[in-house]
Amino acid sequence: MNIVVCVKYVPDAQSDRSFNEADNTTDREGVEGLLSELDEYAVEEALKIAEAGEGEVTVVTVGPEQAVNAVKKALQMGAHKAVHVSDEAIHGSDAAATSLILAEAVKKAAGDGTPDLVITGMSSTDGVMGVVPAMLAERLGLPQVTYASELTLHGDKVSIRRDGDAASETIESTLPALVSVTDQINEPRYPSFKGIMAAKKKPVETWSLADLGVDAGRVGLDAAWTKVTSFAKRPPREQGQLVTDEGDGGTKLAEFLSAQKFL
Amino acid sequence: MAEVLVLVDHAGGKIRKATAELLTIARRLGEPSAVYIGPNAETAQVTLAKYGAHKVYVYDDPDALEYLVAPQTEILAALVEKTSPLAVLIPSNAAGKEIAARLAIRTESGVITDAVDVTAGGEGVETTQSVFAGSYTVKSTVTTATAIVAVKPNSVAIEPAPAAGEVEKVDVTLSDAAKAVRIVESKPKEATGRPELTEAAIVVSGGRGTGGDFGPVEQFADSLGAAVGASRAAVDAGWYPHSNQVGQTGKQVSPQLYVAAGISGAIQHRAGMQTSKTIIAVNKDEEAPIFELVDFGVVGDLFTVLPQATEAVKKAKG
Numbered sequence: 001m002n003i004v005v006c007v008k009y010v011p012d013a014q015s016d017r018s019f020n021e022a023d024n025t026t027d028r029e030g031v032e033g034l035l036s037e038l039d040e041y042a043v044e045e046a047l048k049i050a051e052a053g054e055g056e057v058t059v060v061t062v063g064p065e066q067a068v069n070a071v072k073k074a075l076q077m078g079a080h081k082a083v084h085v086s087d088e089a090i091h092g093s094d095a096a097a098t099s100l101i102l103a104e105a106v107k108k109a110a111g112d113g114t115p116d117l118v119i120t121g122m123s124s125t126d127g128v129m130g131v132v133p134a135m136l137a138e139r140l141g142l143p144q145v146t147y148a149s150e151l152t153l154h155g156d157k158v159s160i161r162r163d164g165d166a167a168s169e170t171i172e173s174t175l176p177a178l179v180s181v182t183d184q185i186n187e188p189r190y191p192s193f194k195g196i197m198a199a200k201k202k203p204v205e206t207w208s209l210a211d212l213g214v215d216a217g218r219v220g221l222d223a224a225w226t227k228v229t230s231f232a233k234r235p236p237r238e239q240g241q242l243v244t245d246e247g248d249g250g251t252k253l254a255e256f257l258s259a260q261k262f263l
Numbered sequence: 264m265a266e267v268l269v270l271v272d273h274a275g276g277k278i279r280k281a282t283a284e285l286l287t288i289a290r291r292l293g294e295p296s297a298v299y300i301g302p303n304a305e306t307a308q309v310t311l312a313k314y315g316a317h318k319v320y321v322y323d324d325p326d327a328l329e330y331l332v333a334p335q336t337e338i339l340a341a342l343v344e345k346t347s348p349l350a351v352l353i354p355s356n357a358a359g360k361e362i363a364a365r366l367a368i369r370t371e372s373g374v375i376t377d378a379v380d381v382t383a384g385g386e387g388v389e390t391t392q393s394v395f396a397g398s399y400t401v402k403s404t405v406t407t408a409t410a411i412v413a414v415k416p417n418s419v420a421i422e423p424a425p426a427a428g429e430v431e432k433v434d435v436t437l438s439d440a441a442k443a444v445r446i447v448e449s450k451p452k453e454a455t456g457r458p459e460l461t462e463a464a465i466v467v468s469g470g471r472g473t474g475g476d477f478g479p480v481e482q483f484a485d486s487l488g489a490a491v492g493a494s495r496a497a498v499d500a501g502w503y504p505h506s507n508q509v510g511q512t513g514k515q516v517s518p519q520l521y522v523a524a525g526i527s528g529a530i531q532h533r534a535g536m537q538t539s540k541t542i543i544a545v546n547k548d549e550e551a552p553i554f555e556l557v558d559f560g561v562v563g564d565l566f567t568v569l570p571q572a573t574e575a576v577k578k579a580k581g
Contacts, residue, residue, distance in 0.1 A: 250571025
């Protein structure tokens with residue numbers, strides 16, 4: 001089984017995230033970055049599948065120079081090889097352009113075909129739109145089974161469990177397919193010392209847009225179908241009234257609700 | 264006037280509130296047309312017309328609902344081609360965002376998800392989103408001919424505006440590819456009688472501080488007619504279902520009132536509730552970061568504070 005996992009290098013959510021004043025894009029240099037936490041679940045699930053049978057896991061990322069750290073972390077966890085697509089023309093790409101680049105990278109990584117399985121996280125932790133998996137499936141012409149909290153392979157089919165609002169569903173698709181996984185699906189492993197040492201010898205290929213045959217005019221800020229026209233920091237919420245419960249905390253809470261016309 | 268398509272979110276013909284909100288927003292941009300997929304279109308048509316749908320496009324082949332996302336995408340893509348709408352508005356839930364994503368690629372249109380406001384701009388449809396855990400407000404313009412926008416629930420107050428609601432059948436033959444993914448089993452969740460989390464005006468959430476006992480949280484929620492949410496810590500511990508999780512990897516809610524009980528307020532949680540209008544917290548630890556956000560906070564044990572508040576609310580409501 002040939003599995004490709006798509007991952008993203010994102011600004012650390014614990015840090016002070018912001019935008020570039022010049023072009024309204026996400027600031028990826030002024031803050032610490034890391035492998036998006038939600039993508040660790042995708043890497044872990046791919047590794048579990050590979051370990052259970054015959055399989056090779058390739059990790060693909062698109063991003064600036066430091067984004068290579070995202071795939072390195074995945075290699076340390078146990079992925080077999082990695083691809084980093086990097087090109088100055090990519091800066092400012094929207095989700096649609098990103099999915100175009102990823103689609104070509106996935107095909108090339110699979111030896112100009114389609115892998116049996118493409119696995120992604122449910123969304124990034126910076127943009128959080130959660131649209132790239134669906135866009136990638138559309139570009140690759142693959143069925144998509146998203147938000148998996150459980151994944152089972154049987155023969156040429158994949159089935160997942162999805163916990164929706166109204167029901168818990170079992171969803172089945174033929175292979176090849178694209179699956180996105182939630183943070184409920186597994187417990188991602190920490191890279192072991194052995195894993196960290198082994199990762200140093202694993203191949204990381206760096207591809208440009210030209211390597212993928214993607215016209216630079218189709219990606220980047222100027223080609224984006226949407227553009228951020230302004231951004232503003234929300235004024236921090238001002239702390240309101242704080243009371244310490246001295247036996248009447250609940251009553252005071254209800255009085256506040258009443259004063260605010262919630263009752 | 265330009266046509267604006269609204270994908271109807273419904274349960275067996277019963278229109279969800281989010282759809283009425285989308286129709287209200289659509290009227291600012293142009294002439295709303297509802298796109299209804301599924302049986303019982305007659306029931307739905309009345310409500311859709313009431314909220315301003317000039318046309319109701321109906322695709323009633325029950326097949327469409329057995330498969331995921333792809334049929335809706337194909338039906339909408341056919342309508343986009345036919346009507347060249349200014350915008351397609353879709354509810355910003357998990358399925359809605361995926362339909363928006365696939366439709367965007369198929370029709371080469373710009374897409375925005377999680378919009379909290381949509382207006383007609385000079386250079387195209389303008390949207391507002393809250394990003395980075397609600398710490399920034401971002402305005403964007405969709406520069407393509409058709410804008411595809413997934414709009415969050417509770418983004419606008421519903422206003423009725425009766426229109427014709429003229430029914431027009433849609434004839435699309437679904438591709439085999441659209442039928443590759445099938446729902447083979449669906450176990451309905453037990454109905455709680457509480458409002459849906461993302462649509463509720465009031466949400467009461469419990470976290471680690473409940474120690475697994477959500478009783479006081481649920482009783483307080485019920486006294487207020489509120490939905491019940493949970494922090495990631497509570498969900499990871501198996502105390503409450505994942506579908507009730509509020510936060511970055513769960514639901515993003517923006518109710519009139521949000522009550523956090525026994526929740527410390529980590530960034531993961533704040534990402535899901537920071538844009539709520541009024542925030543109340545009950546926590547034993549006065550250093551808990553959740554208190555930085557609150558309009559009213561009680562430093563105390565939720566197991567004594569909430570039951571007392573529940574009684575007081577019941578009494579006040581008579």
